[in-house]
Amino acid sequence: MGEVKLFRTWSSRYALRIVWALKLKGIEYETIYEDLANKSSLLLEYNPVYKKVPVLLHNGKPICESLVILEYIDETWKTGTRLLPEDPLARATARFWAKFNDEQVMSSVTNAYVRQGAEQEEAKGRALKHLDIIENQLIGKKFFNGETVGFLDLVFGWIANYLEIFEETGGIELLDKRRYPLISAWKDNFCNISVIKENWPDREKMITKYRLTREHFNSAAAAEDK
Known part of the structure; x- marks a missing residue:
């Protein structure tokens, strides 16, 4: 090809x-x-x-x-794993949730991560509401696609790794297993796929990167307060 x-x-x-x-x-x-x-x-x-x-x-x-x-x-490449469903309605629905992730979920989580104090708590509340919506999409499913990994799993895949990085470097708890049992179970299933776990970025490099990112936003916020 x-x-x-x-x-x-x-x-x-x-x-x-x-x-x-x-x-x-x-x-x-x-x-x-x-x-x-x-x-x-x-x-x-x-x-x-x-x-x-x-x-x-x-x-x-x-x-x-x-x-x-x-x-x-x-x-x-129609061979191998098919990412999107064949049904037009299911495909349209997958596109909707992908857009929701990119335009709403990612931005709300990032906003909560870079904030401090009361502003962080407020932003965290918005991020958790978005994660509540995602949790509901996994009712009765192993993956977002059903029993096999697909398009939406790749779109939401960042949740399975980056949230832990944000929690460790940003002092914020997001993925509580009691609140999000379905996302937590999906995360385990997703990360057990060899292609997924073998291609995560180096964790220590990620910690360093996002710690510096957090420090940058903190410094910028402090400068604005002066």
């Missing part, structure tokens, strides 16, 4: 979805790591609108935005 290259950073949650999809499909590809503080000319050429990762290059043609890339992979 031609040459495949993936432009990514080592820690990007969005790029990680694409890594998992390519691995689940058994697609051979070349990884090109980007430094977003010093973006390559190729990245700027292939994604001139947003200038960010991930970018999938297939036979010299770029595909941008992680959700779009996931659908492209599933439609182009």
Whole structure:
């Protein structure tokens, strides 16, 4: 099916979805790591609108935005694990929840992570309400797709690892097993898939990165208060 290259950073949650999809499909590809503080000319050429990762290059043609890339992979390589359901309504529903994750869940969790004090508690409340909604999507299911891993599992996959990083470096508790037994069970099932657990970013590097991120936001907030 031609040459495949993936432009990514080592820690990007969005790029990680694409890594998992390519691995689940058994697609051979070349990884090109980007430094977003010093973006390559190729990245700027292939994604001139947003200038960010991930970018999938297939036979010299770029595909941008992680959700779009996931659908492209599933439609182009129909062998192996199918990511999206065949039923049009189920596909539309999956797209809805994917958008909800990217536009609501991720932003609310990140906002809670970078805040402090009373502001953090308020932001945490909003994030937990979003996680409550996600919890309900797993009633009677092993994965978001049902009994097998699929598109939404890759989209929500960051929850299975990054929340722990946020909790450790941000002093915030988010994924309480008593409140979220279904997400917790899904997390265990998801992380037991070899392709998933073998491709997480290095934990110590992640701790260092997000500790510095947290310090940066704390410093910025302190400067604004002066």
